[in-house]
Amino acid sequence: xxxxxxxxxxxxxxxxxxxxxxxxxxMSHETMYWYRQDPGLGLQLIYISYDVDSNSEGDIPKxxxxxxxxxxHFSLILDSAKTNQTSVYFCAxxxxxxxxxxxxxxxxxxxxx
Amino acid sequence: xxxxxxxxxxxxxxxxxxxMLNCTYQTIYSNPFLFWYVHYLNESPRLLLKSSxxxxxxxxxxxxxxxxxxxxxxxxxxxxxxLSDSALYYCALPRNMGYKLTFGTGTSLLVDP
Numbered sequence: 705x706x707x708x709x710x711x712x713x714x715x716x717x718x719x720x721x722x723x724x725x726x727x728x729x730x731m732s733h734e735t736m737y738w739y740r741q742d743p744g745l746g747l748q749l750i751y752i753s754y755d756v757d758s759n760s761e762g763d764i765p766k767x768x769x770x771x772x773x774x775x776x777h778f779s780l781i782l783d784s785a786k787t788n789q790t791s792v793y794f795c796a797x798x799x800x801x802x803x804x805x806x807x808x809x810x811x812x813x814x815x816x817x
Numbered sequence: 818x819x820x821x822x823x824x825x826x827x828x829x830x831x832x833x834x835x836x837m838l839n840c841t842y843q844t845i846y847s848n849p850f851l852f853w854y855v856h857y858l859n860e861s862p863r864l865l866l867k868s869s870x871x872x873x874x875x876x877x878x879x880x881x882x883x884x885x886x887x888x889x890x891x892x893x894x895x896x897x898x899x900l901s902d903s904a905l906y907y908c909a910l911p912r913n914m915g916y917k918l919t920f921g922t923g924t925s926l927l928v929d930p
Contacts (some may be wrong), residue, residue, distance in 0.1 A: 744826065749917055750918075752918070794861075805852050807863075808863065810859075
């Protein structure tokens with residue numbers, strides 16, 4: 705079953721706490737992404753990973769880091785979360801071909817209080 | 818750099834009327850391709866359409882779009898709106914013809930009975 709799975713789906717954290725968002729895919733896709741979605745701003749790319757330990761900054765990487773130790777798993781980490789990181793975070797994956805449209809997960813809604 | 822513009826933040830229509838959501842883009846590449854994604858509330862954003870060659874129409878699930886390189890446009894259309902079409906629609910362009918997708922800011926379509 706072709707699916708991108710995100711955990712958790714909802715998360716509430718206090719400012720200054722560390723946050724770990726997990727993403728998995730069962731398609732052996734080489735490329736994985738983290739986006740955040742905000743009203744009026746659309747989907748903004750935080751990080752892209754081309755394969756294990758091959759990660760690259762997107763457009764808004766500040767305040768975030770990522771980890772990809774297995775092809776099927778891609779984590780987004782917020783060290784000392786800030787209130788402006790309250791958002792909906794989407795993970796996506798695609799085959800190693802720039803002609804392929806990424807497949808998205810259902811998102812994680814993060815609130816930082 | 819590459820960019821995508823969606824000028825309408827919100828489009829409100831009565832059921833049965835035609836739909837047209839605007840998308841224009843900027844890129845230095847002579848043969849770009851674009852995507853339309855649809856995002857229903859509490860679901861994953863999913864691919865709706867992918868562009869074909871210049872001036873060729875592509876269709877899926879009642880929606881259609883035509884890439885016009887002369888006007889740098891890829892507008893999304895449907896002949897008759899349905900209540901179930903209410904969703905957020907994104908136009909997207911692979912940046913530098915690579916893996917990083919640039920999304921527009923999105924257009925919310927609200928179809929009233």
